[in-house]
Structure formats: C-alpha cells, structure tokens
Amino acid sequence: MNAIAMIRDSAGAVAPRGDLARIRALRFTRPGFDPATWRQMGEMGWIGLRLPEEAGGAGLGLAEYVALAEEMGRGLVPEPLVQGVLSATLLAACGAETALAPLLAGETLPLTAWQEAPDTLAAPGTPGAARLFLPMAAGATGFLLPLREADGLALFAAEGEPETAETQDGGHFGTLRAAPGARLGSLPAGLLEAALDEAALATAAMLLGVAEGAFAMTLDYLRTRRQFGKAIGSFQALQHRAVDLKIQIALTRASVEAAAASLDAGAAAAPRTAATSRAKHRAAQAALLVTREAVQMHGAIGYTDEYDVGLYLRKALVLANLFGSPSLHRARYAACAGDEV
Structure with missing residues (x-):
C-alpha cells in the first residue's frame, strides 16, 4: 500500500464515510470542533505532514496532502487542518521550535492571522491592521502575525479575543485586533x-x-x-x-x-x-x-x-x-x- 492509499485509509478514523452524526453535533457550537480529534490528528502526523523529518514532520508531498484534504472534505471535518498546516509551515521556516512542537502534537492551535482584506491571497503584513476571516478562531490557543519589516516579513506571536460570526456550515470566522507579542523569527522571502x-x-x-x-x-x-x-x-x-x-x-x-x-x-x-x-x-x-x-x-x-x-x-x-x-x-x-x- 502506497503513502496516499495509507493516508486515505487512516482518514476513516476521523471522517468515516456515511456517518455525519459527529459533524451535526458540533454545528453552531464553540469552538466548533473537537480538541480531542485535533490531538488525534497531531498523533497521526497530519499537522506536520508537509514538514521534513528533521523538523518533526512526515516529509510527504502535496500529492499526499491533497489526498488527505480530499478525505477531510468528504467527511465535512470541522477541525481546521489546513490552517494548522499553514501555521506549522511558518513556525518551522522561522525556527520557532518551542511553538512548533506542541502544534505538531495537536496540543495547541495557533492560527495564522494573515488576511487584511476580503477575497485576497496577498499578505502585506501591515502593523495594526485587523486580521479577517480566521476559521474556527474561538478554538485558537493563540495567533501568529506576519508583519512587514524593511523588505521582508517576520512572524510574531499574538493573543487576543477575536470577534466571531457564524458561517453557513455551522462553523465561524473570527476577526482579530491584537498587538504583536514575542518575535518568533524572520520568514524567508516568498515563503x-x-x-x-x-x-x-x-x-x-x-x-x-x-x-x-x-x-x-x-x-x-x-x-x-x-x-x-x-x-x-x-x-x-x-x-x-x-x-x-x-x-x-x-x-x-x-x-x-x-x-x-x-x-x-x-x-x-x-x-x-x-x-x-x-x-x-x-x-x-x-x-x-x-x-x-x-x-x-x-x-x-x-x-x-x-x-x-x-x-x-x-x-x-x-x-x-x-x-x-x-x-x-x-x-x-x-x-x-x-x-x-
């Protein structure tokens, strides 16, 4: 059995096909997902799936990642796996091992607050700007703020209580207005x-x-x-x-x-x-x-x-x-x- 087939098979532990009882029970609740399931995702190596082994990850590629994401979509899984993988990528890139290890274990959920305007993939890193559309923000244990420094971006920790609004699927988005805390490191250009x-x-x-x-x-x-x-x-x-x-x-x-x-x-x-x-x-x-x-x-x-x-x-x-x-x-x-x- 190849890696993609193994990933699809293991996804059944979290997203069994044809059974949406767990999904219904979590709709329109806070935090909107199950922290125990998030830890299980960490134990299975999913949060660090894209990271190299020397960074504590599984060292797998996009082919394996999209296969896993497909199964999560089919099961309507509310746990913010894509957002967790994004945060793990940034923490590993700037060498923030102390914050990375508990995330990979599923013990924490720092969400990357990058979006400053609707419908964009640009992350200008403007200091003081509100950060928008943070999925499942009520369940975050903290936030990561990419901020502009000279010609590049640096990553900062942040804490705060986001404003939340419910979404069609029973989850929610958060808006964060928070001052940066500890500087975690510089992000490589284009990362x-x-x-x-x-x-x-x-x-x-x-x-x-x-x-x-x-x-x-x-x-x-x-x-x-x-x-x-x-x-x-x-x-x-x-x-x-x-x-x-x-x-x-x-x-x-x-x-x-x-x-x-x-x-x-x-x-x-x-x-x-x-x-x-x-x-x-x-x-x-x-x-x-x-x-x-x-x-x-x-x-x-x-x-x-x-x-x-x-x-x-x-x-x-x-x-x-x-x-x-x-x-x-x-x-x-x-x-x-x-x-x-």
Whole structure:
C-alpha cells in the first residue's frame, strides 16, 4: 500500500464515510470542533505532514496532502487542518521550535492571522491592521502575525479575543485586533506566498471531497427512491444529469492532482500560481454545481436541514471563498497562464 492509499485509509478514523452524526453535533457550537480529534490528528502526523523529518514532520508531498484534504472534505471535518498546516509551515521556516512542537502534537492551535482584506491571497503584513476571516478562531490557543519589516516579513506571536460570526456550515470566522507579542523569527522571502498557495490547493482538494460526498449520497438515493414502480435512477433525464456531475468531478480531480504534481516538482512562482488557481477555481465551481444539483435531485427532502445532503452544500458555500474566491483565482490564472481556465 502506497503513502496516499495509507493516508486515505487512516482518514476513516476521523471522517468515516456515511456517518455525519459527529459533524451535526458540533454545528453552531464553540469552538466548533473537537480538541480531542485535533490531538488525534497531531498523533497521526497530519499537522506536520508537509514538514521534513528533521523538523518533526512526515516529509510527504502535496500529492499526499491533497489526498488527505480530499478525505477531510468528504467527511465535512470541522477541525481546521489546513490552517494548522499553514501555521506549522511558518513556525518551522522561522525556527520557532518551542511553538512548533506542541502544534505538531495537536496540543495547541495557533492560527495564522494573515488576511487584511476580503477575497485576497496577498499578505502585506501591515502593523495594526485587523486580521479577517480566521476559521474556527474561538478554538485558537493563540495567533501568529506576519508583519512587514524593511523588505521582508517576520512572524510574531499574538493573543487576543477575536470577534466571531457564524458561517453557513455551522462553523465561524473570527476577526482579530491584537498587538504583536514575542518575535518568533524572520520568514524567508516568498515563503508565505508559497504556503498560501498550498493552503488554497488543499482547500480545492477539500471541495473535491465535498462534491464526491454529495454525489455518492445522490447516487444512493437514485438507486433506492422509487416512483412508478421503478428506481428513479433508471429515468434517462436523471441519468444525464448524474453523468454531467461525474464529469465535473473527474475534471476537478485531474486539475487538483496535476497542480499537486506541479508543486511537488518544484514549479516556479508563476506556474505554481497558475496551477493552484486553476485547481481552486474549478473545484469551487464544480462543488457548488454538484452540491446544488444533489439537493435538487433529492426533491423536497433535500431542502430540509435534517437531511444530510444539505450539509455538503453549506460546506461548499464556505470553502468556495476560503483562500480566494473563484473570481479571484480566475483572474490570477489569466494573469499567469492565459485567458482560459
């Protein structure tokens, strides 16, 4: 069994397929995720999956990371794994081992507060600026502030009580206004930009998983729901709609996996941006289409909050704009690689 297959298999411990009882129980609560599950993710090496072994990580690539993120999306997992991996990347890069070790163990959750404006992947590091859209901020044990110093960025620790607002999927975003604390170290040039691209690609993989989960549930429904004495999946109109959705999922998988392969091969900044943005744009558009169609194809029951298929649509609505909206990524791709996505 290769590393990707092992990761997919191990994800079942946190995100068992077909069982969303844990997800429902955590919706609209604080902190919105299970600290014990976060520690389990640390014990399984997921938070440090991208770090080299000498830094306490697993030394795996983007191919393995997106496979894990896909399974997290399929299971609608609320634990902020992508945000934890981002923080681990920055802490390792600036040599902050004291803060890194408990994060990798799942004992802490320092969130990187980088975003200063809506719908951007730019991190200018402006001192005193409010930091926006921090997922699951109520569960953070602290925050990391990238701040501009001369021609580069440095990483600072920060503490504070974020303002929070609920999101469609039952989680929340936080807004942080906090003064920097201890200086943790300097960030290498281009490191934060590359780390944000990886976070965007992992979010694209989560959207792929969301689409797959909704589609699988819909296929089961088409096989079991009967009208006029036969399964509705035998109706040609519904078969055509299902095929169209399957094609969109296949194209999304190809785009996400191609981007991961490109980044693992050491793509330069412009090709990296193009590959990442193509994948995130396609994944967001496909997940929104698939989850909306899934709700419709379930009929009236699909529109009830008690039925699970709607949870996939809610998750897609949140993830679609996280680490850049589809329109932002289309513009980034066009700037780097042409006019088509």
